[in-house]
């Protein structure tokens with residue numbers, strides 16, 4: 001019988017799979033619990049949906065729980081998210097009280113699972129206080145920060161830090177995101193799943209389907225950004241870049257594909273701004289896709305000539321990895337995890353302004369051979385560095401190191 005892991009050997013190589021089995025063997029039967037705040041939408045949910053089943057396939061008792069909150073909770077955590085990424089977001093005391101109460105309530109609800117787990121991975125600030133409300137915990141707790149918290153708005157970090165300081169370890173996506181904390185810190189960049197609907201190979205017909213579905217012209221260049229409607233993703237900057245290029249190279253089409261994550265109340269406001277900026281241009285297509293439109297996003301990424309991710313702040317940017325895996329050059333904001341993926345002039349271009357993005361779009365549209373060459377390099381770069389198997393290997397290594405922490409030597413068979 002072909003297992004899920006065997007299927008990965010086709011893209012990652014058999015040696016990689018054997019290594020995973022070897023690392024997981026001492027962890028057989030261990031309870032590993034992941035907790036975040038949304039089951040759909042956004043990169044964290046995307047990763048957990050793949051990582052947890054793979055851990056299970058390695059005979060680890062892995063599970064994933066989602067905390068729930070009221071509107072005030074999401075308003076507060078959105079402000080925290082913005083503040084950790086540097087915005088001066090003042091959060092009123094009553095919202096912080098509610099944030100703690102929601103965590104206390106969720107802690108109550110999840111108590112049995114939280115206390116029974118050998119390892120608990122808490123993702124991002126939303127559920128960070130859970131540890132405080134779980135005094136009888138017996139496992140090791142790890143805080144996994146997916147966002148760029150390198151220059152947070154200090155009052156908000158000062159508030160959050162005591163909740164996080166008590167963890168046994170924390171994980172950041174890039175070295176420069178790490179914070180001063182009284183516990184070991186690990187650097188693990190995220191990954192994509194090459195077998196998922198979002199990233200698997202598609203037939204020509206499946207890719208071509210998007211032209212008909214969204215009224216796009218296959219004969220004209222297609223620019224794409226896939227992102228939640230969020231200011232940090234700079235959709236207005238993308239529209240500006242497109243408008244600048246259009247003056248010199250007419251005929252291109254721009255697709256802004258997004259949806260709103262259930263924990264992002266600001267999305268509607270940004271979406272309206274985007275609609276206003278795009279008004280009157282039939283070649284700008286704003287697509288509101290349901291959270292499970294993975295195949296559609298896959299096809300759009302494959303249909304696109306150039307993929308943009310003009311973020312102003314970006315924890316990692318899975319959309320960048322996804323596009324690169326499909327052999328597309330990416331024009332990305334010169335920030336956060338995009339710097340780890342888009343190697344300037346090699347796998348794509350990094351830009352700081354709409355003008356910069358416009359310049360690179362124009363260059364690539366005039367150099368189809370360069371576009372292909374960059375796209376091929378991008379795909380290989382992802383194969384080497386950002387597939388799920390590498391991600392899982394680093395999680396397993398971290399768990400082993402925490403599990404056997406005080407021993408001089410870890411013997412793996």
Ligand code: UDP
Pocket residue numbers: 041042043044046198226227228257258259260289290291293294297316317318319320322
């Ligand atoms: N995504 C999606 N539908 C959308 C927008 C985004 O499925 O409408 C996916 C996207 O393909 C990627 C993830 O959500 O897998 C976004 O992750 P990323 O790291 O780029 O950004 P985040 O939303 O976590 O800030």
